[in-house]
Amino acid sequence: MKRVNFLLLGTSGNGISSLGNTLLGRTCFKTSSDLHATENIAVKGSALRGDCRITVVDISGIDTDNKSLDPLQNLKSLIQIALNYCEDGFTAIVFVLQFCGRYTRQEQETLKLIKATLGEDVIAKNTVCVFTHGDLYKHETESFITWCRSQKGNIQNVLAECNYRCLLFNNKTEDVRNQDAQLKELLKLATESERYTLSQFQSAEKERKSLEEEILSPIIAQEASMFVSDMQTKLKSLEDEWTGSNKDKLDLLSKYQEELLKFEGELVNKNLKPGNYVNPFGSIKVLKVNIQTKRKLAESEIKLESLNDRFETQHHWFIRNSSTRATCPARSSTIQTTENFPQETKSFKRQNDGRRSLREENVRSYNLQKARGKGNDQSKDTKRCIVL
Ligand SMILES: Nc1nc2c(ncn2[C@@H]2O[C@H](COP(=O)(O)OP(=O)(O)OP(=O)(O)O)[C@@H](O)[C@H]2O)c(=O)[nH]1
């Protein structure tokens, strides 16, 4: 006995379950005229039609704008269930459209999701397009296939892609001969398509990943823009309101830099796809430069503070020591200690050298006067030493 498996997919409400029932010749799947979609399920039904065992898996209608991950994950798990139901794969994938329904952006999103989930070439290789609501077809003068070929835009691309394996179905017909003729036509078209197998589904993982990245990219970009604006606020308040030390400021900037680099690394791994959103890498680059400039500034301030401290220390040391010497010009030991000035700056050294020679000259002259017996004039010496 011939065994034929069909997997039915399409936008919610297009008549997927009704088509399933027509194919099986009995009511197996729940149909509804409700305006809302039915729950997310994959249901299998089977029936003997002539010399053929027909198995149908009805995947509940798709409703997606591909802006969240749920529909992708849902469809992926429903297809896995469907492939478990039919381990030898599907004779054909049936993409269900509605005759007289406009081929809108919603249909395009459904198609995008189907291709991403089952593989980019699923329409070209494995699909038959079935239009339900065939009872509304009133173009008696032209065949349905001529009508298909005369369509324009995105729907024309789809029909051409599946090589016009297209068929009109009237799910409302009570005429058994008409029902049989529709099924026979579908079986014929199905043989023109390739069997859809588990291995094909498995190798579509990269397409699923790619759509996943495309869906997540604007969400990630939004998160990144929040991170950037938060970091900008922190840097601004560091500039305007900081009252702590430069050392603490530098530590904080290093922390921000670390956070930014970590965030950037994670963002690179997320593989952002180009889309209708601001690319966060530009703002991150600006932030990096901003932090680096602030760090350099803080480092210079710290260096300046340390130089100032040293200057202050030396200045006080010098003032203390030079005043001692000024009142005691005769103490040569004090004069000698000038050799031991700690880490003199060049200008200090120049000044000290000048002062030392003046002091030595004073001492020499004091000793000379003393030797001549005139050295008791202390006031004169002091006056000279005050020059120091
Ligand atoms: N006139 C007409 N109505 C149809 C045809 N096929 C389906 N319908 C109607 O379309 C409506 C939706 O049919 P369903 O088979 O429940 O659609 P579905 O795609 O399975 O919907 P969900 O599973 O809820 O997404 C029902 O009211 C059906 O009676 C058809 O060929 N002709």
Ligand SMILES: [Mg+2]
């Ligand atoms: Mg249904």
